[in-house]
Amino acid sequence: MDTLDLDKFICLRCGACCCWPGDVKLLEEEIDNIAAHLGMDVDIFIRDYTHLAASRRGLSLIENNDGCCIFYDFGKGCLINEVKPVQCTSFPWDWTCPGWDERCAGAMRLKKMNLSS
Numbered sequence: 001m002d003t004l005d006l007d008k009f010i011c012l013r014c015g016a017c018c019c020w021p022g023d024v025k026l027l028e029e030e031i032d033n034i035a036a037h038l039g040m041d042v043d044i045f046i047r048d049y050t051h052l053a054a055s056r057r058g059l060s061l062i063e064n065n066d067g068c069c070i071f072y073d074f075g076k077g078c079l080i081n082e083v084k085p086v087q088c089t090s091f092p093w094d095w096t097c098p099g100w101d102e103r104c105a106g107a108m109r110l111k112k113m114n115l116s117s
Contacts, residue, residue, distance in 0.1 A: 004101065004110045006093055014105035017091045018072035023053045023060035024087055031059065033083040061085070 026034075035045035046059065049070055053060040062070045071079045078084055092100060092107065101107035 004107060004114070008113065009092060009106050009110060012105040012109065013077050015068070015072055015074065015077060016103040016105065017088070017100070018078065019066070019068040020097050020100075021063075021067050022097070023055070024069060024085055025053050025055075026050065026059045026061065026085055030083070030085045034080055034085075037080055037083045 031046065031050070032042060034049075035042045038045065049062055050059040051062050052058075064070055064072075068074075069078075071084075073079055078088070087095070092104065101111065
């Protein structure tokens with residue numbers, strides 16, 4: 001695969017990155033912000049929507065049974081978009097996973113742009 005010019009990447013909100021397995025690690029202030037956004041007590045948010053990250057170094061959002069983020073809705077997109085974690089907003093600039101460019105609508109758009117130029 002040719003390297004994609006991520007300066008031209010535009011998220012098309014396809015949700016592919018919301019449905020990859022793995023931790024969505026939360027910073028302390030993100031926990032507070034998400035709980036406030038949802039109008040719930042921080043302790044209840046932690047109990048109901050997080051688990052210990054695989055690294056055992058913090059909390060991560062739980063996943064739905066289908067492996068998607070608990071806050072991803074196929075009809076509406078990210079239900080906490082206004083306060084979503086930095087890990088989410090930093091994709092694909094700071095992280096990706098194998099095969100991301102075959103599932104991400106924004107990456108596929110970039111590939112088509114590269115082919116037509």
